[in-house]
Amino acid sequence: MQAMVYRGPYKVRVEEKDIPKIEHPNDAIVRVTLAAICGSDLHLFHGLMPDTRVGTTFGHEFIGVVEEVGPSVQNLKKGDRVMVPFNVYCGSCYFCARGLYSNCHNVNPNATAIGGIYGYSHTCGGYDGGQSQFVRVPFADVGPSVIPDWMDDEDAVLLTDACPTGYFGAQLGDISEGDTVVVFGAGPVGLFAAKSSWLMGAGRVVVVDHLDYRLEKARTFAHAETYNFTEYDDIVLQLKKDTEYLGADVVIDAVGAEADGNLLQHVAAAKLKLQGGSPIALNWAIDAVRKGGTVSVLGAYGPIFSAVKFGDAMNKGLTIRANQCPVKRQWPRLFEHIRNGYLKPSELVTHRIPLEHIAEGYHIFSAKLDGCIKPLILPNAA
Structure with missing residues (x-):
């Protein structure tokens, strides 16, 4: 697959990587249809986040289609169109039971405060992110949700973090x-x-x-x-x-x-x-x-x-x-606001960039060029 890869401060490029595989019975593999660059990705891009390792794929805002599920997954099936919160969390620990999904105790061996975050260095668990064509999603019965039929993709991807x-x-x-x-x-x-x-x-x-x-x-x-x-x-x-x-x-x-x-x-x-x-x-x-x-x-x-x-x-x-936002806890109310027309998250989208040009996308976003507010990444653009 094609994926954005970190090569050092201010150096990102697209490379060939192996398509991720099911590693645990509750994993899913998601084919990414839309991702985004977040302002917090710039901390990684500029080399300011500890333990950001060469070869890492960034991207904690993404949606996609389920390609494969592990044998324990019950809530998703192949072909489902899903939105994935930026939090990686188990759903059953002391903190998850209290809705503090961003503080999950079981998904990040490298920190006592924060749980896991996709594509956000080994300080946040070392999970590869969604600025790629495929991504492994752990705890697939807990984090992802099927996108409602009435919701646009560009609204959905902004519901994975920014909104x-x-x-x-x-x-x-x-x-x-x-x-x-x-x-x-x-x-x-x-x-x-x-x-x-x-x-x-x-x-x-x-x-x-x-x-x-x-x-x-x-x-x-x-x-x-x-x-x-x-x-x-x-x-x-x-x-x-x-x-x-x-x-x-x-x-x-x-x-x-x-x-x-x-x-x-x-x-x-x-x-x-x-x-x-x-x-x-x-x-x-x-x-x-x-x-x-x-x-x-x-x-x-x-x-x-x-x-x-x-x-x-x-x-x-x-x-x-x-705190870091426990994303999924916000979704029910935000779904209603969007459906009722009070909120249209995609109004903030200014740029749509094919994955192959992601280095230029980071440059535009980082340097605040061309009126850039929110850039989306198209992993499978022609």
Whole structure:
């Protein structure tokens, strides 16, 4: 099969790999029909995720058709059109029993906090991802779901991570009717978080970013007010002015350690551009929320070498809620929102790239070229 393969920082290419095989009775092999590049894939692409091994195939957002199932699989059959959450999880451990699928205790020998993630380094279990023509899906009776007949493929693939993660971020904010919600980051997850905030009763939604084309999408897709933080000496002060100097009720950090810049910038946190390894967005969130408010953290953070304002968070009486999204838990409500016309995830898709050109796709997405917001990968494009 053809698959994207990691060859080192900033180096990905398409190579021939063996089609994966059934390794456990509850495995399925899925022929990928549509995949995506996620902002968190850029951490891998730029060499910033520990234990990202040469030869790994990325891709934790994908849908496809079941090609083969193991002898124990009961809920899927060959030919089923399925969507696969980015979480690899067993469904039966202490954490899965409580709906914490992203914290599964049985699928990742390399970490005590996070469960498994497709295509996201050996730190997250070492599972090959879906930026390929075929992928092995463990625990096939637990994770994948058959895509409803009425749902478009491009909506379905965005329900494997970006859309439910944004929705989950709004959930973590515990939004009350009429609340003012500020979202840092206008990538796909931030845009979905902003859109979802309205669905949960927000009275005002504000999105902060530094790219004008993404802020325009925040206005048209999420119907949010927007700020380009580069146009202000102090974006937190501006947000305070706009909230009668109280601060927002809820702030969602959908930036995290954004995978930009060189390693020195990541480690030193020296460049005020929401850099990877820097807690700038998180500190802005702590500063911009009102006393007694809630900070929801969705952004992916690795090691942070400069200080988080935890003392300020404590003294302000903040609630800080964070986790990787347990994707499948969000699906029932999101299915209804999509079916009823309140949400159309595929409106964020800007690029559709054949698998053979995936290196160019990573370049376009990483460098924020051509108005790129969400690129999809077509594994079997002619």
